[in-house]
Amino acid sequence: MTKSMTGFGRGSIEEDGKSYVIEIKSVNHRYLDINIKMPRNLISLEDRIRKTISQKINRGKVDIFITQNTYVSNNTVTNFNHNLGDSYLNCLKEIRDRYEVRDDISVSLIARFPEVITLNTKEEDLDEVWNNLKIPLDDALNSFVLMREKEGQNLKEDITKRCDYIKEQIDKIELMAPAIVVEYKEKLEKRLKELLGDIKIDENRIAMELAIFSDKANIDEELVRLNSHIIQMKDALNLSEPVGRKLDFIVQEMNRETNTIASKANNLEITNISLNIKNEIEKIREQVQNME
Template identity: 55%
Template structure:
């Protein structure tokens, strides 16, 4: 099944528990899987587990994951006293008092206000308990975003198939038109020679050689056959149940190559105009494929 690389998923833990999580995933198109996770520092050690699960379920795209966390249980920070530093501050104050005969106005609040005497530290969380909350939310969000990718991917596939049918119709016109190109060239060549030489007899062998050379240069049978083949490959690839974006991109490049070759060989204005239409349609397909996983 074709999947796009654009999607969004969100899941939130149930109210009433001590730990409330909200997890959001959004993705856009990218050449490879580019995963960026934003989460509280206390959970950084869980990042590799998250990456592993995402890598198993997503193949391409720029994926951003946002994890927000609130703890409604016990406070996750504690105050700590740096007694060594406090002793040093008090000693300095005593020296100042003795040297300058200052009034003794030492107080707890005074010492506590000195830098780094009292600091706040985050309590270590129970990571396994947190993972038990995050894991189902991650899976739920991934399922949502994958479902969204599949819906959009199906629409992209339908659009690409429709465009392939249009290209195929144009190729048939070129194929029919190309059969008369050599004959038209022969007639124009004979008419020009007649205009230039009048009734002078022309070497038919020489004329046949010139026409054969032109026919060899102008023939586009191989290019047309390969274009039909590429269109079939594209339709078959869109039916595969695997990531197909890179393969489709390669097929489009080959289609563009064959179309350019037809354009370079064409001496017929109608064929040239049709080739322009085909190139325009191939470019539209290429833009669609950029968003396929």
């Protein structure tokens, strides 16, 4: 299915006192460029996240934003440094005895000393975290891909209509092409008559001149190739694989053939039609630039 490279998706979950919110957005890019912004404690899962995303996305500049909120924490524990506490207590007793001061040693006093009581965070089970994180990631990816597919379908319909219009213009040129040599012969004979008057014109020389002109102005091959490119483009739009690069190449070839037709035909009306075709090709190129 044809997909756009522009999309947005969002997924969220709240589980075990934690919530995860994942947002994905993308714009067009020549290759797949994944940028992930996430909390530091999830960095070890980055490779899994990238692999999951790359399974569903082939091209585009993709930005992923992961937000984590913790409401209830079971991972933080307190730790009492017995040796350090004993050392502080002994120091306080020594001060009391040495200076004969009032003894106001208390639990809260010792607990306030640095490093006596510390907070430690237990390592999380990465597999468990991943199982929770994968749910909103899949939701965000599914909505993201769906948006890309809808936009891709719109692009496909627009390109198909423009290809049909180009085909109509090609048909017009094909009807006009045979008359180019006839018109040139008439203009040539008229011009020679104006220049030579009653002097007899060498018909063989005129025939030779017409043959040379006919060969130079022949656009049959270009019309055949242009028709072929339109068929190739429509066929590519129906493929189930990424076709953006292929379509971009076809557009370049269509533009090349149209330029050749305009330069070889030596006919004002065909030139104007060729300009119309080039205008449509440019619009197709703009659309193709945003296709995966």
